[in-house]
Amino acid sequence: MKCRKCGGAAALELRRHNAAFCSPHFLEFFRKQVREAIRKHRMFTTDEPVMVAVSGGKDSLALWDVLIEDGYRTTGLYLDLGIFDYSVESKAKCEAFAQARGVPLIISRVEEEMGAPVPIIKQVTRRPACSGCGLSKRYLMNRTALEHGFPVVATGHNLDDEAATLFGSVMHWQMDALPRQSPALASTHPKLVRRVKPLYRLSERETAAFAFMRKIDYIVDECPFAKGATSIAHKETLNLMEEASPGAKHNFLFGFLDKARVAFERVDNVELKECTRCGQVTTGELCAFCKLSEHVRGAMTGPVTRGAPGAPRAPHAPDPA
Numbered sequence: 632m633k634c635r636k637c638g639g640a641a642a643l644e645l646r647r648h649n650a651a652f653c654s655p656h657f658l659e660f661f662r663k664q665v666r667e668a669i670r671k672h673r674m675f676t677t678d679e680p681v682m683v684a685v686s687g688g689k690d691s692l693a694l695w696d697v698l699i700e701d702g703y704r705t706t707g708l709y710l711d712l713g714i715f716d717y718s719v720e721s722k723a724k725c726e727a728f729a730q731a732r733g734v735p736l737i738i739s740r741v742e743e744e745m746g747a748p749v750p751i752i753k754q755v756t757r758r759p760a761c762s763g764c765g766l767s768k769r770y771l772m773n774r775t776a777l778e779h780g781f782p783v784v785a786t787g788h789n790l791d792d793e794a795a796t797l798f799g800s801v802m803h804w805q806m807d808a809l810p811r812q813s814p815a816l817a818s819t820h821p822k823l824v825r826r827v828k829p830l831y832r833l834s835e836r837e838t839a840a841f842a843f844m845r846k847i848d849y850i851v852d853e854c855p856f857a858k859g860a861t862s863i864a865h866k867e868t869l870n871l872m873e874e875a876s877p878g879a880k881h882n883f884l885f886g887f888l889d890k891a892r893v894a895f896e897r898v899d900n901v902e903l904k905e906c907t908r909c910g911q912v913t914t915g916e917l918c919a920f921c922k923l924s925e926h927v928r929g930a931m932t933g934p935v936t937r938g939a940p941g942a943p944r945a946p947h948a949p950d951p952a
């Protein structure tokens with residue numbers, strides 16, 4: 632296999648592009664795809680400060696690397712979810728990355744903001760960990776960006792993530808989620824920052840190859856709560872289709888974005904208000920984050936600890952009656 636650009640030995644074959652590249656030309660291809668995403672969706676300019684949400688995984692650190700190299704004014708945001716060793720290790724990866732490159736990193740702890748870390752939220756709510764976790768991440772990304780004066784948050788969602796999310800939304804015909812599936816979400820309220828996904832044109836395999844070639848030290852382990860998640864089943868299904876027909880994922884996502892998404896757009900007449908407790912945007916009185924936080928704090932200080940028998944109890948919670 633030969634590099635499409637220079638004819639040298641190829642390091643990676645990209646079947647969906649019917650191409651292969653040597654390492655330097657793959658890095659160039661990768662950066663071009665990110666630039667194209669930023670240009671096409673007018674994600675941000677070099678004059679604006681950009682908050683990059685980093686999980687310590689390959690995607691978000693690869694994204695941060697590209698943006699730094701391209702001269703963007705970035706600050707990382709790591710949300711410490713308090714998920715055992717997984718959080719300890721992923722935080723360390725982000726700190727080491729930021730320090731090595733001399734870029735700022737903000738760390739926010741879910742335990743401090745919500746009143747409990749993700750494993751306790753899971754016990755208290757008796758819901759899958761991903762629901763409280765996703766809610767906390769979205770809320771804290773927006774609020775932290777606002778508090779620090781960032782107009783935009785960039786995440787490391789890649790082509791596989793986006794295709795799997797779209798697949799899940801279509802499987803359940805989630806009419807609210809479909810119009811929001813986009814590489815760039817505009818701000819619809821002064822208290823909502825823009826959200827962008829500059830890696831949406833690149834597959835998970837490509838971000839892994841980029842991180843490897845750039846010697847980025849990232850956390851390889853998945854979140855321990857992700858096991859058995861439907862999003863993983865959706866990714867596996869799409870991978871089977873991709874194997875049978877290279878480009879299937881790309882066609883599915885890009886076809887939707889280019890041709891179908893507009894058909895799902897609706898005029899939203901819901902009035903956006905500000906949460907009476909935290910001032911963030913909500914459609915009710917209290918936002919979902921504050922509601923969950925009140926529930927969690929109440930359960931932790933209440934007379935009886937809720938959750939499954941043998942569940943880890945909150946520190947300082949009184950003994951069950």
Ligand code: AMP
Nearest residue numbers: 684685686690691708709710786787788
């Ligand atoms: P995930 O939802 O884990 O697939 O992650 C998607 C994107 O969300 C990542 O690429 C990051 O940009 C961001 N993200 C996930 N977890 C965190 C975290 N703990 N702190 C900051 N950003 C995160």
Ligand code: ZN
Nearest residue numbers: 634637653656
């Ligand atoms: Zn080459």
Ligand code: ZN
Nearest residue numbers: 906909918921
């Ligand atoms: Zn609130």
